[in-house]
Amino acid sequence: MTTFLATWREPGKTAVETAWKHRQQGADLMTCIEMGLAECELDPDFLAIGLGSLPNSDGEIELDASIMDGADLSAGAVCSVQNICPVISVARKVLEDTPHVMLAGDQAKRFAIEKGFEPRNLMTAESIKHLEEWKAGNAPYKYIHVTEEHLHGDTVTMLGLEEPGHLIAASATSGLAWKLPGRVGDSPIIGAGIYADDETGAAGATGLGEELWKACASFRTVEAMKRGLSPQEACEETILHMIRRQPGATEHACVVFAMNKAGEYGAATTQGVFHLWICQDGVITVKEYSELSL
Numbered sequence: 001m002t003t004f005l006a007t008w009r010e011p012g013k014t015a016v017e018t019a020w021k022h023r024q025q026g027a028d029l030m031t032c033i034e035m036g037l038a039e040c041e042l043d044p045d046f047l048a049i050g051l052g053s054l055p056n057s058d059g060e061i062e063l064d065a066s067i068m069d070g071a072d073l074s075a076g077a078v079c080s081v082q083n084i085c086p087v088i089s090v091a092r093k094v095l096e097d098t099p100h101v102m103l104a105g106d107q108a109k110r111f112a113i114e115k116g117f118e119p120r121n122l123m124t125a126e127s128i129k130h131l132e133e134w135k136a137g138n139a140p141y142k143y144i145h146v147t148e149e150h151l152h153g154d155t156v157t158m159l160g161l162e163e164p165g166h167l168i169a170a171s172a173t174s175g176l177a178w179k180l181p182g183r184v185g186d187s188p189i190i191g192a193g194i195y196a197d198d199e200t201g202a203a204g205a206t207g208l209g210e211e212l213w214k215a216c217a218s219f220r221t222v223e224a225m226k227r228g229l230s231p232q233e234a235c236e237e238t239i240l241h242m243i244r245r246q247p248g249a250t251e252h253a254c255v256v257f258a259m260n261k262a263g264e265y266g267a268a269t270t271q272g273v274f275h276l277w278i279c280q281d282g283v284i285t286v287k288e289y290s291e292l293s294l
């Protein structure tokens with residue numbers, strides 16, 4: 001059995017469908033996850049990922065991504081990368097072709113170009129329109145990717161499991177809309193946005209990156225599973241800890257989700273409703289998780 005999990009109502013469906021398509025064509029687990037995230041990054045309809053996403057306060061799109069292999073805890077990540085997409089594939093190159101975990105900013109872009117990625121303009125007519133609305137003070141988007149109407153986030157974080165017990169975690173995002181230039185959230189940080197360890201399970205995060213990072217949310221959740229908690233219990237423990245200890249954690253959605261090496265999964269959020277997509281050998285479902293309170 002192969003299981004994929006992916007975040008949020010919009011990109012999550014695309015991510016698991018693409019990952020499964022590649023699985024059927026015989027791709028290895030890491031490639032399936034990379035392709036699932038890359039498809040979301042290249043779709044300009046997703047406003048918080050890759051091409052056509054919402055820029056920083058200078059009007060520049062800066063992308064973050066990370067990938068971790070639970071077999072040997074190897075990991076690769078990039079942050080604050082401009083003009084390159086998909087950055088999940090650059091993160092994978094950092095994992096596979098360098099002794100490092102993370103490359104940042106212009107030097108990550110230089111590395112990507114050396115690896116054959118073509119620099120391009122990532123702003124679309126739609127992202128320019130949103131930028132102009134934001135500058136004029138009428139942006140439909142708040143600081144985080146949550147709209148008044150939909151209360152959804154767009155960052156795509158994925159977990160994958162192939163039996164018997166091999167896990168990959170990965171994430172790709174443009175971070176928060178209108179962020180300060182150079183701001184980095186949880187998504188490319190190993191232990192905050194993602195974590196995978198074949199001895200136990202994997203976890204991922206999405207939502208307000210500053211709070212998720214302070215909680216080391218993904219590592220905390222995997223460690224809770226290591227102590228014997230189920231994925232659902234582990235996610236709830238992390239989210240309740242954040243609600244109790246971090247005043248900012250309930251101002252916006254902070255989400256963790258997890259899967260253990262047996263394929264059980266769970267999720268929890270500090271605010272609103274979170275949608276998790278699940279693909280188990282091609283059977284695709286979506287589950288809703290409501291906010292927790294103390």
Ligand code: ASP
Nearest residue numbers: 153155175185206207209
């Ligand atoms: N966690 C991401 C960040 O803070 C945003 C998100 O998940 O929507 O950069």
